[in-house]
Amino acid sequence: MxxxxxxxxxxxxLEKWDTPSWNPQTRAVVRRRLDQVPERRFLTExxxxxxxxxxxxxxxxxxxxxxxxxxPWIDDTLAANRGPGYRYADMPPMREAWRQGLAGIAGEAxxxxxxxxxxxxxxxxxxxxxxxxxxxxxxxxWGDLPAARFFSxxxxxxxxxxxxxxxxxxxxxxxxxxxxxxxYVRLGFDERDPWEAGVPDV
Amino acid sequence: xxxxxxxxRARDGxxxxxxxxxxxxxxxxxxxxxxxxxxxxxxxAGGGTLAAKLAExxxxxxxxxxxxxxxxxxxFASDENAQGDxxxxxxRITGGxxxxxxxxxxxxxxxxxxxxxxxMVALRFRPEWFKARSKLGYARDWPLSFDELExxxxxxxxxxxxxxxxxxxxxxxxxxxxxRAHPMNASALVLARGAERIGIPWSPVPxxxxxxxxxxxHPCVYRGFCxxxxxxxxxxxxxxxxxxRAIRAGAEIRDQAMVxxxxxxxxxxxxxxxxxxxxxWHRQKARHVVVAxxxxxxxxxxxxxxxxxxxxxxxxxxxxxGTHLMIHSGPGVWGExxxxxxxxxxxxxxxxxxxxxxxxEGKDFHGGYAFMSGGPLPxxxxxxxxxxxxxxxxxxxxxxxxxxxMAGLRIVGETEPKPHNRVELADxxxxxxxxxxxxxxxxxxNDRRLMEHSxxxxxxxxxxxxxxxxxxxxxxxxxxxxxxxxxxxxDSVTNADGRTWTIPNLWVCDGSLFPTSGGVNPSLTIQALxxxxxxxxxxxxxxxxxxx
Ligand SMILES: Cc1cc2nc3c(=O)[nH]c(=O)nc-3n(C[C@H](O)[C@H](O)[C@H](O)COP(=O)(O)OP(=O)(O)OC[C@H]3O[C@@H](n4cnc5c(N)ncnc54)[C@H](O)[C@@H]3O)c2cc1C
Ligand code: SF4
Numbered sequence: 234m235x236x237x238x239x240x241x242x243x244x245x246x247l248e249k250w251d252t253p254s255w256n257p258q259t260r261a262v263v264r265r266r267l268d269q270v271p272e273r274r275f276l277t278e279x280x281x282x283x284x285x286x287x288x289x290x291x292x293x294x295x296x297x298x299x300x301x302x303x304x305p306w307i308d309d310t311l312a313a314n315r316g317p318g319y320r321y322a323d324m325p326p327m328r329e330a331w332r333q334g335l336a337g338i339a340g341e342a343x344x345x346x347x348x349x350x351x352x353x354x355x356x357x358x359x360x361x362x363x364x365x366x367x368x369x370x371x372x373x374x375w376g377d378l379p380a381a382r383f384f385s386x387x388x389x390x391x392x393x394x395x396x397x398x399x400x401x402x403x404x405x406x407x408x409x410x411x412x413x414x415x416x417y418v419r420l421g422f423d424e425r426d427p428w429e430a431g432v433p434d435v
Numbered sequence: 436x437x438x439x440x441x442x443x444r445a446r447d448g449x450x451x452x453x454x455x456x457x458x459x460x461x462x463x464x465x466x467x468x469x470x471x472x473x474x475x476x477x478x479x480a481g482g483g484t485l486a487a488k489l490a491e492x493x494x495x496x497x498x499x500x501x502x503x504x505x506x507x508x509x510x511f512a513s514d515e516n517a518q519g520d521x522x523x524x525x526x527r528i529t530g531g532x533x534x535x536x537x538x539x540x541x542x543x544x545x546x547x548x549x550x551x552x553x554x555m556v557a558l559r560f561r562p563e564w565f566k567a568r569s570k571l572g573y574a575r576d577w578p579l580s581f582d583e584l585e586x587x588x589x590x591x592x593x594x595x596x597x598x599x600x601x602x603x604x605x606x607x608x609x610x611x612x613x614x615r616a617h618p619m620n621a622s623a624l625v626l627a628r629g630a631e632r633i634g635i636p637w638s639p640v641p642x643x644x645x646x647x648x649x650x651x652x653h654p655c656v657y658r659g660f661c662x663x664x665x666x667x668x669x670x671x672x673x674x675x676x677x678x679x680r681a682i683r684a685g686a687e688i689r690d691q692a693m694v695x696x697x698x699x700x701x702x703x704x705x706x707x708x709x710x711x712x713x714x715x716w717h718r719q720k721a722r723h724v725v726v727a728x729x730x731x732x733x734x735x736x737x738x739x740x741x742x743x744x745x746x747x748x749x750x751x752x753x754x755x756x757g758t759h760l761m762i763h764s765g766p767g768v769w770g771e772x773x774x775x776x777x778x779x780x781x782x783x784x785x786x787x788x789x790x791x792x793x794x795x796e797g798k799d800f801h802g803g804y805a806f807m808s809g810g811p812l813p814x815x816x817x818x819x820x821x822x823x824x825x826x827x828x829x830x831x832x833x834x835x836x837x838x839x840x841m842a843g844l845r846i847v848g849e850t851e852p853k854p855h856n857r858v859e860l861a862d863x864x865x866x867x868x869x870x871x872x873x874x875x876x877x878x879x880x881n882d883r884r885l886m887e888h889s890x891x892x893x894x895x896x897x898x899x900x901x902x903x904x905x906x907x908x909x910x911x912x913x914x915x916x917x918x919x920x921x922x923x924x925x926d927s928v929t930n931a932d933g934r935t936w937t938i939p940n941l942w943v944c945d946g947s948l949f950p951t952s953g954g955v956n957p958s959l960t961i962q963a964l965x966x967x968x969x970x971x972x973x974x975x976x977x978x979x980x981x982x983x
Contacts, residue, residue: 237829240836256666258509261437262517291827318523318538322530322873359828366825389821393831397813398516406838408813409659409779411513413666416656420620420781422774433775433839 237296239405240433246403246410253415254428263400263411270305274312275328280335281308286351287338290358291389292396301399307331307391321386323379333376334383338365340374407433436510436520440503443691443712445546450682451506453675454651454668463685467717471495474708474721476694476736479548480961481945482727483673483681484591488969490684494976497687497719499710502545504690505674511666515814518663521545521552525865527731531856532877535762539662541914542729546690547674549729550958552662554783555643555670556847557597558955559588559606561792561803567951573801574852574951578922578931579967581607587963587970592641595671595962596649599641605789614646617655622778622808623786625842629900635790640807642782643671643959657781659810673962695869697724697740697749697941705749705941711867723981725933727945730760730914734858734947735872737918750918750935750943755928757858760876760917761952764848765910766886767809768893769819769841770902776842783810791892792954800884802849803954806893809843816841823908842902844893847912849954850882858917913957918947932971933964940981944968 249255255263273281284304294300316327324330342350342361350358364370368381375383396402403410407430409417419426444451445462452458465471472494475482486498503520505511512518523542529535543549562581563570585607592613599612616639619627623639630637644655644665655669668675678688692712700706707720726733734757738748748756784807792803811819816838820826826834856877860870878886890907897905920943921927924936933948935941946961953960975981 237832238836256513258437258666259512259514262512262514265437292832293829315519316524316526317536318525318542319527319529319536319874321534322528326526362827366827385821385825389827390818393817393821393827394516394814397817397835398514402835403813405832406813406835407777408838409777412656412658412660413511413513414656416658416667417780418657420618420657422621422624422776424621425775425777429777430839 240435241404241407241430242434244404244407244430246400246408249410249428252428254413255411256413259411259413266399270302271309273305273308275308276311280332283335283339283350286358287362287388288392290355290362291392297401301396301401303392303395306395310391321382324382325378327387330378330383330387333378334380334388337370337375337378337380337383341365341370344371344374436512436517439520440510441691443689444504445688445690450688451504453506453508453679456506456509460679460682462682462687464687465495465497467719470707470720470722471497472721473497473723473725474719475499475725475727476708477548477727477729477732477945478546478678478688479543479673479727479729479945480550480958481965482725483547483677484962484965485725485727485944485969486686486688487677487681487684488966489972490681490686492969492973495685496681497689497721498681499689499692499694500546500548501693502690504546504688505551505664507664507666507668507675511664513658513660513666515663515812518552521664523732526863526871528861528871528873530873531875535874535876535911537731537874541762541912542731546678546688547672550672551674552664553672553958554662554956556784556807556956557592557595557641557643557959558789558805560953560955560960561605562607564951564953571795571801577950578920578927584963584967587966588959590966591959591962595643595676596645597641597643598646600639603641604636604638605793612641617642617644617646617781617785619785620657620778620781620810621774621776622810622842625772625776625900625902626786626788626808626844626896629896629898630788632899633895635788637786637788640784640787644782645669645671655782659779659781659783659812661782693867694736695739695867697726697736699742699744699749703744703938705938723940723942725942725944727943729945730917730947731858731872731874733943733945734917735860738860739869750928750937750941752937753925755919755926757917758854759852759919760856760858760874761850761852761915761949762876762911763913763915763952764850764878764882764886765845765912766848766890766907767819767843767845767910768890768897768905768907769843770897770905771837771840772842772902775839777839778808778810778842779812781810784808788896789955791889798888800881800888802851802881802885804846804848804885804889805954806844806846806889809845813838819908823906842897842900844897845910846889846893847954847956848882848885848889849952851879852916852919852951853879913946915946915949915952915957918943919950920948921950933968942968
């Protein structure tokens with residue numbers, strides 16, 4: 234299960250950095266993403282640690298010495314209170330939802346296993362997250378927060394949006410990455426431009 | 436964008452020249468106390484188009500937008516996560532049995548409105564939809580006919596230099612599109628192959644992005660980031676078409692200006708509006724006010740403008756403001772191909788079939804749907820996998836490596852206008868102290884039957900094209916209705932000109948006018964309506980009918 238394989242082992246989207254595929258504003262945005270990972274501002278130290286453990290199961294990166302950072306960017310969104318522009322009628326405002334949701338996961342872990350989430354074996358963590366995804370939770374730990382909605386709409390969505398905005402993730406799926414002012418010419422079946430990922434290993 | 440833009444750019448007699456980095460174009464400016472002919476709230480498909488039409492007809496116009504005046508060449512990054520300021524992200528509450536995902540999905544904020552990040556699909560309504568009740572036996576009739584709108588469809592298409600096929604297979608015979616069609620990407624070829632194998636027609640999508648240069652704008656380079664903003668100006672958004680036209684004709688655009696209230700005089704006419712810019716509230720006087728904030732902000736502003744004389748909100752004597760909100764349902768079907776597709780290249784939707792918009796036989800529902808090829812980028816694709824299949828962990832990471840082989844189709848599906856699908860005010864307030872909107876939406880049984888039917892059709896096409904391991908997801912797009920136009924003052928908010936029934940100098944000109952949703956993307960119809968409303972206002976002014 235932990236063996237991850239990419240069909241594009243030799244592709245590196247950052248090799249295009251100095252080509253016409255990357256305009257200055259895109260370089261600035263991606264450089265900040267790579268070099269200026271924000272410090273903790275909103276979450277407590279404990280919440281941060283818990284979220285690290287959760288993110289490591291939602292987006293496992295055992296193949297990387299230097300995993301793509303996720304929690305700092307969630308914290309950044311929360312510190313700026315930058316929401317998506319809507320909130321479900323059965324959910325509290327975004328910041329509260331995260332606080333309650335993390336407390337829910339922590340409470341659920343202690344209740345079921347008598348330990349902190351971060352101390353549980355990976356399979357047990359996965360089983361617990363799966364139960365939360367299906368809404369099989371104990372209401373006492375969640376307040377008025379719908380656990381399944383928190384899991385799918387906030388937790389999962391944020392984690393994967395951050396992961397798949399990182400060049401390392403673009404590489405492993407063979408995505409062309411930034412493309413302006415130069416876009417693409419060869420668009421048809423099995424066609425690729427020289428500045429795209431090459432033929433996949435299958 | 437790298438930095439958030441918080442200061443207005445359009446002021447002191449000039450506005451950004453979107454075609455030249457760092458350059459400006461002269462702009463006529465008005466003082467707040469000067470009574471202008473038209474104050475327009477919103478500069479998107481409806482408001483921005485109307486601003487140009489009215490300024491060109493010789494009226495004095497100020498058009499307000501809550502968001503920034505973008506410089507696409509400098510501001511827009513090729514990135515899914517860094518373009519969030521394009522969206523309306525002020526707090527909104529969404530509920531009902533099928534809550535609508537708002538924000539990036541359907542709500543833009545900034546000069547040009549949602550057309551800055553739209554997907555450029557430029558389709559006309561099926562002619563009979565304007566008389567859906569009398570000709571097709573469902574929903575309701577519009578207060579105008581296809582014949583009345585046809586010249587304005589043509590005007591909108593010409594203004595946007597739509598690129599399209601020589602013969603479009605559906606609808607009334609038409610003149611050639613102004614520009615030739617774009618080449619198909621592999622994702623579009625999947626739709627074409629499947630449609631041909633099962634024997635239904637398909638077509639390249641008429642698109643509002645250039646296939647040949649236009650002035651300072653280059654043709655589309657097929658970079659595929661369209662719904663995150665076009666950094667080349669090939670996209671014919673309102674920002675790079677009608678807005679420069681409006682400014683050249685003498686209109687003033689006021690960016691970063693949130694309108695909070697329409698003010699009423701004792702004679703039952705609007706006198707102007709209150710807007711928030713640079714941290715202070717200002718009052719702009721106007722002879723006419725046009726609301727063009729789209730299907731949520733338009734009713735919200737009318738409701739938030741309630742006063743002693745109109746305690747239920749403006750133009751709301753019959754209680755219809757905010758009701759009959761519609762969306763386009765958008766289930767999709769996805770599968771894996773033997774070939775590499777790489778649908779991240781080129782505009783997301785390049786091929787379409789409108790077969791089930793025009794072919795009613797064998798339907799167990801009213802209404803229609805079109806479907807198009809899809810082209811999600813990685814973050815969007817991961818969200819689809821989470822939403823439809825609940826994937827996470829290594830299963831998700833591994834599944835994502837098939838990204839380049841996936842092909843998919845998604846519908847633009849009609850939904851019924853229902854009174855309980857609506858926009859109301861919540862008690863909570865936003866950063867301006869204005870009550871925020873609460874949106875309620877639930878699909879009807881008919882809507883559900885339409886979606887089921889469409890999934891069957893899309894499966895048939897994808898399977899025929901050679902896709903394997905098919906699965907489907909649920910999504911939605913576009914907002915429509917909430918201040919519908921009609922023939923009967925008891926049963927609608929405005930007449931066919933967008934003029935509200937109860938306040939003669941208060942108008943609506945945006946997607947909220949739609950009485951029904953049709954099964955195609957809405958903005959060409961919104962822009963055709965805006966062109967018509969502009970001509971109608973000019974004609975009424977000539978006849979001295981505006982003062983009444
Ligand atoms: C991702 C996406 C893809 C799309 N693809 C297509 C497509 O391919 N084809 C198609 O036809 N349509 C498409 N659409 C839909 C299309 O963009 C909208 O239907 C259309 O832009 C709506 O026009 P409008 O004038 O009603 O509102 P908008 O264009 O949204 O303009 C409203 C403007 O009003 C401003 N505003 C609102 N309230 C206030 C206030 N109180 N004060 C000041 N300013 C205010 C907002 O900031 C906004 O700029 C797409 C939309 C999205 C989001
Ligand atoms: S594909 Fe064309 S329209 Fe879309 S963003 Fe690129 S240049 Fe603009």
